[in-house]
Every structure is written in C-alpha cells, then in structure tokens.
Amino acid sequence: MVSALMAALRRLDDLIAIVESVLITILCACLAVMLFTNVLLRYVFRSPFAWIEEIVVAAFVWMIFLGVSACVRSHQHLRIDIVPRYAGPRLKLVLGVVSVGLLMAILVAVAYFGYQYAAFVAGNRTPILGISAAWLYVGLPLGMAFAAVHVIRQTIDEGPAVVLQSVLEQED
Numbered sequence: 001m002v003s004a005l006m007a008a009l010r011r012l013d014d015l016i017a018i019v020e021s022v023l024i025t026i027l028c029a030c031l032a033v034m035l036f037t038n039v040l041l042r043y044v045f046r047s048p049f050a051w052i053e054e055i056v057v058a059a060f061v062w063m064i065f066l067g068v069s070a071c072v073r074s075h076q077h078l079r080i081d082i083v084p085r086y087a088g089p090r091l092k093l094v095l096g097v098v099s100v101g102l103l104m105a106i107l108v109a110v111a112y113f114g115y116q117y118a119a120f121v122a123g124n125r126t127p128i129l130g131i132s133a134a135w136l137y138v139g140l141p142l143g144m145a146f147a148a149v150h151v152i153r154q155t156i157d158e159g160p161a162v163v164l165q166s167v168l169e170q171e172d
Contacts, residue, residue, distance in 0.1 A: 010157075017073055017150075020070045023063075031063070034052050034055060034056055034059075035056060050128050053128075054128050064139075068147060069143045069146035078168075092161045093161045095161070096161035096164070100155050100163050100164065103164065104148060104152075108144075110141075111141040111145050114137065114144060119134065
C-alpha cells in the first residue's frame with residue numbers, strides 16, 4: 001500500500017516536472033516573440049497591439065510561479081547555508097526537518113491565500129481581452145501546490161536534511 005502511494009507520488013511529481021518544463025518553455029518563447037513583435041510594431045510602424053501587454057503580464061506571472069516550483073525540484077534556489085555548512089549530521093537533520101516544515105507551511109499558506117485571491121477577482125475582467133482576472137492569479141496557488149509535491153517527494157526520497165540544499169552546496 002505504502003509503496004503504491006510512493007510510486008503514485010513519484011509519477012505525479014515527474015508529470016508535474018514535465019508540465020512545468022513544457023509550460024515554462026512555451027511561455028518564455030511566447031514572451032520573446034510577443035515582446036519583439038510589439039516593440040517592432042511600436043517603433044517601426046507606430047501601431048502596437050494593446051492586447052499583447054495583457055498576455056505578456058499573464059505569461060510572466062505564470063512563468064515566475066511555475067519557475068519557483070521548478071527551482072525547488074531541481075535545487076536551483078538560493079539559501080543561506082552558513083549554519084548547516086558547519087553543523088554536525090544530527091543538527092543538519094533537525095535544521096532540515098524545521099526548514100521543510102516551515103517551507104511546507106509557507107507553501108500551503110501562499111497556495112491557500114493565492115486561491116482565495118483568485119476566487120475573489122474571478123468576477124473581474126481584464127480591460128482589453130475581457131477574460132477573468134482569476135486566470136492571471138491562479139498560477140500562484142498552482143505553482144505553490146506543485147512545489148509542495150516536489151518537497152514531499154524529496155523529503156521522502158532524499159531526507160529532510162538535503163531537501164533545501166542548493167546545487168551550489170553539493171559536495172563533490
């Protein structure tokens with residue numbers, strides 16, 4: 001039973017990583033194309049598309065919050081590591097447990113309040129495209145939920161002492 005749950009968690013985590021990677025790549029490419037196009041239209045033809053700005057803002061917001069989750073999964077985040085660097089194995093474990101617990105509390109809180117805010121603005125429409133403003137903000141709770149799944153998997157697979165370890169700290 002437990003191994004089946006772990007296998008399902010690993011598959012979910014791997015699927016989330018693929019979705020994050022694909023979406024971030026698409027969003028980054030779209031941002032580049034749209035911004036270049038709008039700059040060209042603005043300065044060469046003196047006639048930019050106003051709707052591009054709304055799409056760029058939404059894509060950038062989504063890319064940031066999906067990127068937070070992707071950084072957590074790949075240990076590409078930054079942390080101040082002076083205490084763990086000089087701590088013994090037992091203290092590293094305690095610090096890891098406390099850090100993972102605090103991180104999970106923050107991720108859950110931000111996901112909850114992000115969802116609440118997205119629900120709050122769901123009735124508002126963007127000025128140009130007229131889509132629900134919730135589409136801009138739902139990337140926040142989704143990114144935090146994805147990050148929480150990554151943290152849970154890493155805690156179980158790697159142990160809490162190394163979950164928040166950055167790639168810069170990895171020993172050779």
